[in-house]
Amino acid sequence: MREILIIGAGPAGLAAARAARARGASVTLLDAADDVGGQYWRHLPASLSAGREDLLHHGWATFTALRSDLDDDPGCRIVRGAQVWAIERGETTGRPDAARPDAARPDAGNRDTGRPDAEPAEHDDRGGHVVHALAGPVDGTDRERITLTPDALVLATGAHDRTLPFPGWDLPGVFTPGAAQALAKGERVTVGERVAVAGAGPFLLPVAASLVQTGTTVVGVFEASRARTLAAGWLSRPWRLARAGKKGAELAGYAAGQLRHRIPYRTGTAVIRAHGTDAVTAVTVAKLDRDWRPIPGTERRIPVDAVCAGHGFTPRLELAVAAGCVLTGDSFVAVDDAQRTSEPGVYAAGEITGIGGVELAMAEGSIAGHHAAGGDTGTSPVRAARVARGVHRDIARRIEAAHGIRPGWSSWLDDDTVICRCEEVRHGPLRDTAAATASTSLRSLKLSTRAGLGICQGRMCGRTVDALLRQHAPHAHRNDNATFDHRPLAFPLRLAELADHPKDNDRKESA
Amino acid sequence: MTVPPFPVPPSQDPIRPDPGTSIRISVDETEYPGRAGQTIAGVMLAAGLLSWRYSSGSGAPRGAFCGIGVCFDCLATVNGQRDVRTCQRRAVDGDVVVTQHDPLPRPPRAPAPESAAESASEPAHRSAPEPPHPSGPDSPLREGGSGA
Ligand SMILES: Cc1cc2nc3c(=O)[nH]c(=O)nc-3n(C[C@H](O)[C@H](O)[C@H](O)COP(=O)(O)OP(=O)(O)OC[C@H]3O[C@@H](n4cnc5c(N)ncnc54)[C@H](O)[C@@H]3O)c2cc1C
Numbered sequence: 001m002r003e004i005l006i007i008g009a010g011p012a013g014l015a016a017a018r019a020a021r022a023r024g025a026s027v028t029l030l031d032a033a034d035d036v037g038g039q040y041w042r043h044l045p046a047s048l049s050a051g052r053e054d055l056l057h058h059g060w061a062t063f064t065a066l067r068s069d070l071d072d073d074p075g076c077r078i079v080r081g082a083q084v085w086a087i088e089r090g091e092t093t094g095r096p097d098a099a100r101p102d103a104a105r106p107d108a109g110n111r112d113t114g115r116p117d118a119e120p121a122e123h124d125d126r127g128g129h130v131v132h133a134l135a136g137p138v139d140g141t142d143r144e145r146i147t148l149t150p151d152a153l154v155l156a157t158g159a160h161d162r163t164l165p166f167p168g169w170d171l172p173g174v175f176t177p178g179a180a181q182a183l184a185k186g187e188r189v190t191v192g193e194r195v196a197v198a199g200a201g202p203f204l205l206p207v208a209a210s211l212v213q214t215g216t217t218v219v220g221v222f223e224a225s226r227a228r229t230l231a232a233g234w235l236s237r238p239w240r241l242a243r244a245g246k247k248g249a250e251l252a253g254y255a256a257g258q259l260r261h262r263i264p265y266r267t268g269t270a271v272i273r274a275h276g277t278d279a280v281t282a283v284t285v286a287k288l289d290r291d292w293r294p295i296p297g298t299e300r301r302i303p304v305d306a307v308c309a310g311h312g313f314t315p316r317l318e319l320a321v322a323a324g325c326v327l328t329g330d331s332f333v334a335v336d337d338a339q340r341t342s343e344p345g346v347y348a349a350g351e352i353t354g355i356g357g358v359e360l361a362m363a364e365g366s367i368a369g370h371h372a373a374g375g376d377t378g379t380s381p382v383r384a385a386r387v388a389r390g391v392h393r394d395i396a397r398r399i400e401a402a403h404g405i406r407p408g409w410s411s412w413l414d415d416d417t418v419i420c421r422c423e424e425v426r427h428g429p430l431r432d433t434a435a436a437t438a439s440t441s442l443r444s445l446k447l448s449t450r451a452g453l454g455i456c457q458g459r460m461c462g463r464t465v466d467a468l469l470r471q472h473a474p475h476a477h478r479n480d481n482a483t484f485d486h487r488p489l490a491f492p493l494r495l496a497e498l499a500d501h502p503k504d505n506d507r508k509e510s511a
Numbered sequence: 512m513t514v515p516p517f518p519v520p521p522s523q524d525p526i527r528p529d530p531g532t533s534i535r536i537s538v539d540e541t542e543y544p545g546r547a548g549q550t551i552a553g554v555m556l557a558a559g560l561l562s563w564r565y566s567s568g569s570g571a572p573r574g575a576f577c578g579i580g581v582c583f584d585c586l587a588t589v590n591g592q593r594d595v596r597t598c599q600r601r602a603v604d605g606d607v608v609v610t611q612h613d614p615l616p617r618p619p620r621a622p623a624p625e626s627a628a629e630s631a632s633e634p635a636h637r638s639a640p641e642p643p644h645p646s647g648p649d650s651p652l653r654e655g656g657s658g659a
């Protein structure tokens with residue numbers, strides 16, 4: 001029986017597991033969290049259950065049915081609390097006869113290539129990747145070591161918030177919107193009493209809604225994109241949007257909710273500074289021009305005790321990079337029509353291939369799971385998923401067109417603004433070092449500025465540093481292949497866990 | 512000022528939460544109540560604690576930021592183990608949390624540019640507070656919060 005390993009049990013990974021099981025493959029599903037659901041269906045642990053938890057979620061019944069089907073299925077093994085920390089490329093990868101999809105094209109990932117896919121032959125696309133995970137209490141010692149060598153691998157590791165820096169964003173009380181969402185949905189804790197929600201993208205709406213549901217006063221949702229840009233992005237070809245049934249209704253529901261709760265929704269506006277000494281006590285918001293440059297004279301100070309700021313999402317690419325997958329020009333995992341990556345036997349689905357929301361993640365997951373399990377293109381469930389994928393990729397393009405980051409944001413930085421939170425690299429020194437060094441590579445720029453070299457391994461600042469270096473050191477040729485997404489160890493490990501007693505807690509299995 | 516209602520008051524929560532099991536954890540020797548299943552960061556935030564670490568370079572206070580285990584701002588020592596992401600680790604009754612402050616010797620080439628900016632009229636939002644004694648109970652509380 002073909003053995004499929006799926007990493008990430010969010011909407012994409014869950015859909016992949018169901019599709020692979022439907023094709024008769026044996027499935028192992030790993031997630032670092034202690035339950036499945038990913039970011040979208042992050043929920044209360046069993047010890048904090050509630051009679052009406054469904055009120056916190058969209059598609060809750062879909063999720064609970066999917067979870068119990070997979071839990072009850074002896075052909076599907078779910079390993080919760082399992083952090084994958086490395087993937088080694090197998091000996092067979094890179095061989096010339098392996099099926100190399102057109103994913104290697106730099107722009108393949110975000111586009112429907114329209115190319116009829118070749119049916120992956122039953123076993124000849126086996127990549128021989130070796131996956132290493134640790135299962136047990138987060139960052140604990142003595143976790144169980146798991147080593148897996150599946151026939152095919154589906155990567156569904158999702159994304160995390162991307163927050164553009166602004167003066168004061170490193171103060172306690174400034175959170176990502178995802179943090180507010182995770183705390184509200186996962187344990188009914190709210191980040192503050194008077195909260196500003198700021199940044200860009202439709203995700204700000206469910207976050208404001210969750211905060212209101214936890215009794216918080218949301219002083220405003222400040223969306224950086226201007227109304228005209230939003231209208232152009234969302235309302236061009238509205239008939240396509242209408243086809244996106246559920247997502248459209250979900251977003252419309254949030255808009256109505258905002259009105260009902262009288263939360264001001266301000267477009268073309270940003271939080272450009274957070275004030276406070278040990279914690280945030282106020283924010284300055286300002287109007288932005290179409291390039292997100294603050295318009296002088298429009299600043300307004302609003303007292304708050306928390307800020308949720310996020311300007312989109314960054315895909316969690318480290319495992320895909322470790323597996324050898326080619327990335328697109330805009331740094332997502334490149335996939336073909338069957339969600340195959342450039343690596344034999346490795347598929348990718350969900351936010352790591354492009355930011356597009358839950359329905360796109362599930363459609364891609366279904367397609368990836370089906371093909372990873374050896375399925376062909378014509379089968380009807382995949383046909384439906386392919387239609388859904390097309391519709392929701394269209395929404396993804398609208399989101400990018402409407403809410404995409406504009407270059408003027410860097411004009412709200414001070415010289416003193418922290419860019420890299422871990423190493424506390426500030427904007428002025430970063431700019432000056434970049435401009436002064438004759439650095440010819442990202443690697444040497446990283447070393448001379450120290451940006452992105454801290455414990456988060458550039459997750460928080462990587463994209464920002466990249467953008468600022470392009471701006472301040474346009475002369476620097478990037479002649480190495482260094483990227484901020486390259487992290488040989490996906491997570492910091494305790495050396496003791498690697499070195500000690502490999503026999504005692506090493507579980508080696510085929511999948 | 513009272514401690515703000517950071518945990519949603521169960522009686523007012525539309526999702527009708529079960530009472531759950533009470534737990535207590537200590538943070539720098541002060542006890543905080545929580546419910547089984549919460550994360551350690553969740554217990555601390557719910558108690559009004561906003562930061563529990565000082566950055567290595569400038570000594571700026573840090574707490575939770577990303578909430579999903581990717582920023583590493585929320586680290587603390589838990590039951591003697593350093594560098595635990597408290598937003599990911601579930602709190603267990605009796606957990607002993609000790610805040611971590613690991614000041615680095617300042618690299619000679621970094622003559623903190625903030626000293627000039629700090630004296631300007633803007634509130635000194637990064638005026639490096641004195642790092643508290645490693646086990647002192649004086650981690651910064653949210654304004655007006657009384658802790659436990
Ligand atoms: C914090 C947060 C909250 C969000 N909330 C909402 C919301 O309320 N509404 C909305 O419309 N959209 C929300 N989103 C957007 C959301 O990302 C997508 O809608 C959807 O969840 C994407 O599904 P996915 O399966 O691609 O990824 P995810 O749901 O992100 O799932 C990826 C899974 O992979 C796991 N994983 C990652 N790396 C590893 C590893 N190395 N080892 C083991 N497991 C790993 C993660 O634990 C996670 O469970 C949120 C995003 C974030 C970051």
Ligand code: FES
Pocket residue numbers: 574575576577578579580581582583584585586596597598599
């Ligand atoms: S808050 Fe970011 S890792 Fe815990």
